[in-house]
Amino acid sequence: MTYEILLAGFGGQGVLFAGKLLAYCALFEGKEISWLPSYGPEMRGGKCNCSVCISDEPIGSPKVLEPDLLIALNGPSFEAFVPTVKAGGKVFADSSLIDAACDRTDIDCYMVPATQIADDNNLAKGSNIVLLGKLLAETGLFSTDTVRKALEKNTPASRAHTIDNNMKAIALGMEYQG
Amino acid sequence: MEKVLMKGNEALAEAAIRAGCKCFFGYPITPQTELSEYLSKQMPKRGGVFLQAESEVAAINMVLGAAATGTRVMTSSSSPGVSLKSEGISYIAGSDVPAVIINVQRGGPGLGGIQPSQADYWQATKGLGHGDFHLIVLAPSSVQEVVDLVSRAFDLGDQYRVPVMLLSDGLLGQMMEPVSFPEITAKEVDKSDWAANGTKMARKHHIVNSLYIEANDLEDIVKERYARYAVIEAEESDAEAYQTEDADIVVVAYGATSRVVKSAVNKARAEGIKVGMLRPITLWPFPKKQLCAACENAKAVLTVEMSMGQMVDDVKLALECKKPVSFFGRTGGVIPTPAEVYAEIVKLNGGAK
Structure with a gap:
C-alpha cells in the first residue's frame, strides 16, 4: 500500500512539522518514506507545502502531485489542492480559516474548525496537530503510541512539555465529529 | 542497522565526518546551507575544523591549502557559488591534490532560482575551470546513496590525487529519507611522497604547485595526469x-x-x-x-x-x-x-x- 500525502498552508503553521511526524511514524513501522518540503525564501507567511510518501515499495518521485490524503491549513491551499486529490481520497481542512466548501463528490472532505478547537483548549498554533488527529482517526494509519514516539523524537528536551499538549491536540482531532 | 530520517544535505555532512573529513571551508548558499550548518555544529566537537570563509573564492583556496597537507577536506556550495570556485578547482587539479567538492544544484544561469536543477552538468563534467583536466563526478539519487558516495568520493580522490565532485541538487538536498550509516573504513593511502605536512627536518621539503613555465615540462605533467584519467575511465565508471x-x-x-x-x-x-x-x-x-x-x-x-x-x-x-x-x-x-x-x-x- 502506498500513501501519497500533501500538507499545505502558510509558513509558520506547522506544515513541515506535521509532515515530519507522519514520516517518523512510518519510520518506526519500517516503511519506505520520503519527505519533501517546498517553500519560498520567506521564513513565515509564504506558501508552504510538504509531500510525504509512505510505502512498502521503494519510492520513485517524492513530489506528491495527486495526493491520497490532503491536509489544508488555509484557504489558498484548499482551493489549489482539493482539485488534485485522487478520486476516493480524503481531505482534512481547517474550517476556522477556510470559507470555501468542497465541491467534489468523489472524495471525502472533513471540515474541522481546527484553529478554534486549538484556541479553546489553550493549544494555540495547534491546528496542524488537530487535523493530523482527524486524519489518523479516519485512516487508522498509525496508533497514538506511535505518534507519541514520533513527538518524543522530534521535540527538544527544552520543549518536552509540548508533547502532552500535542497529544491532547491529537485526541481532540480524533474525537471531533463534524 | 538503525535507520534515521535525515535531509540529504545533513546526511551528506554526517557521512563526510564519518569518512574522515577533517576540514570544511565554505560560504552559505541556498539550497545547500543545512550542510554547512550541520558541520558548523559537529566539526568542532569531533576533531575537525569548520570555517565560514569571507567568500567562495577564499573557501576554495583554503581547500587547496588543506588538501596540500594530505588532510581530507571538503567544500560545498550551490551553482552560482561553484562558478566562483572554479578558479581554485582548476588549481587543485593542477596541483594533483585530492579534495571533495559538493554542488547542490539550483536553477541558473546567473543567480537563477533556488529550486532543484541539473543545469550544471556541462560545468561539472566538461569545464569546471581552465586547462586540460577532469574531476571525477558522482551523482547520487537517494539520501542513502548520498551517504554511500561521499566516502567513495574521498577514497577516489586520495587514490588518484584528483578533485572529486558530488553532484547533488536542491531536491536531494532538501528531502528526508530513512538512512543508515554503515561502518566504513577509509582507504589508507600513503601520501608521504607528496604531502606538504612538515619535514621535521628529516626529509627534503615537498612542493605543491601548478606553475610550470617550461612548455615541455607542463605537457609532460598534463600527460601523466591524463594517463591517470585513462585508468579512472577504465576502472571507475558506474551505473545502475x-x-x-x-x-x-x-x-x-x-x-x-x-x-x-x-x-x-x-x-x-x-x-x-x-x-x-x-x-x-x-x-x-x-x-x-x-x-x-x-x-x-x-x-x-x-x-x-x-x-x-x-x-x-x-x-x-x-x-x-x-x-x-x-x-x-x-x-x-x-x-x-x-x-x-x-x-x-x-x-x-x-x-x-
Missing part, C-alpha cells in the same frame, strides 16, 4: 541498469530525475511497454560500456534531465549515433512529472500498448 534486459526503449537519467523516470518506467511496464532505465552514477567517467550494453537491443533512447539537455550529448557520443536519441527536460527549477515522462515513453513506443 533498471529493467533494461528486454527493453525496446531505454531512458537515461541521473540524480533526482532518475526517481521521476523510475516511476514513469514502472507505470509503462505495468501497461506492457518494454522500457528500462540506465542511471549513470559516475557522470565523469561517463558509463559508456554500461550504456551501450543496456541499449544493445533498444530501438529508441530517451534522455531526461532537469536542464535544456546537457547529458544528452554524452549519451549520443557513447552510442556513436547508432541509436536515435531524443530528449525531454524541464528547467529553471521545475521538476518533470512521472506523467510527462510516461507520455514521452508512449510517444516513442508509437502509442500505448
Whole structure:
C-alpha cells in the first residue's frame, strides 16, 4: 500500500512539522518514506507545502502531485489542492480559516474548525496537530503510541512539555465529529 | 542497522565526518546551507575544523591549502557559488591534490532560482575551470546513496590525487529519507611522497604547485595526469541498469530525475511497454560500456534531465549515433512529472500498448 500525502498552508503553521511526524511514524513501522518540503525564501507567511510518501515499495518521485490524503491549513491551499486529490481520497481542512466548501463528490472532505478547537483548549498554533488527529482517526494509519514516539523524537528536551499538549491536540482531532 | 530520517544535505555532512573529513571551508548558499550548518555544529566537537570563509573564492583556496597537507577536506556550495570556485578547482587539479567538492544544484544561469536543477552538468563534467583536466563526478539519487558516495568520493580522490565532485541538487538536498550509516573504513593511502605536512627536518621539503613555465615540462605533467584519467575511465565508471534486459526503449537519467523516470518506467511496464532505465552514477567517467550494453537491443533512447539537455550529448557520443536519441527536460527549477515522462515513453513506443 502506498500513501501519497500533501500538507499545505502558510509558513509558520506547522506544515513541515506535521509532515515530519507522519514520516517518523512510518519510520518506526519500517516503511519506505520520503519527505519533501517546498517553500519560498520567506521564513513565515509564504506558501508552504510538504509531500510525504509512505510505502512498502521503494519510492520513485517524492513530489506528491495527486495526493491520497490532503491536509489544508488555509484557504489558498484548499482551493489549489482539493482539485488534485485522487478520486476516493480524503481531505482534512481547517474550517476556522477556510470559507470555501468542497465541491467534489468523489472524495471525502472533513471540515474541522481546527484553529478554534486549538484556541479553546489553550493549544494555540495547534491546528496542524488537530487535523493530523482527524486524519489518523479516519485512516487508522498509525496508533497514538506511535505518534507519541514520533513527538518524543522530534521535540527538544527544552520543549518536552509540548508533547502532552500535542497529544491532547491529537485526541481532540480524533474525537471531533463534524 | 538503525535507520534515521535525515535531509540529504545533513546526511551528506554526517557521512563526510564519518569518512574522515577533517576540514570544511565554505560560504552559505541556498539550497545547500543545512550542510554547512550541520558541520558548523559537529566539526568542532569531533576533531575537525569548520570555517565560514569571507567568500567562495577564499573557501576554495583554503581547500587547496588543506588538501596540500594530505588532510581530507571538503567544500560545498550551490551553482552560482561553484562558478566562483572554479578558479581554485582548476588549481587543485593542477596541483594533483585530492579534495571533495559538493554542488547542490539550483536553477541558473546567473543567480537563477533556488529550486532543484541539473543545469550544471556541462560545468561539472566538461569545464569546471581552465586547462586540460577532469574531476571525477558522482551523482547520487537517494539520501542513502548520498551517504554511500561521499566516502567513495574521498577514497577516489586520495587514490588518484584528483578533485572529486558530488553532484547533488536542491531536491536531494532538501528531502528526508530513512538512512543508515554503515561502518566504513577509509582507504589508507600513503601520501608521504607528496604531502606538504612538515619535514621535521628529516626529509627534503615537498612542493605543491601548478606553475610550470617550461612548455615541455607542463605537457609532460598534463600527460601523466591524463594517463591517470585513462585508468579512472577504465576502472571507475558506474551505473545502475533498471529493467533494461528486454527493453525496446531505454531512458537515461541521473540524480533526482532518475526517481521521476523510475516511476514513469514502472507505470509503462505495468501497461506492457518494454522500457528500462540506465542511471549513470559516475557522470565523469561517463558509463559508456554500461550504456551501450543496456541499449544493445533498444530501438529508441530517451534522455531526461532537469536542464535544456546537457547529458544528452554524452549519451549520443557513447552510442556513436547508432541509436536515435531524443530528449525531454524541464528547467529553471521545475521538476518533470512521472506523467510527462510516461507520455514521452508512449510517444516513442508509437502509442500505448
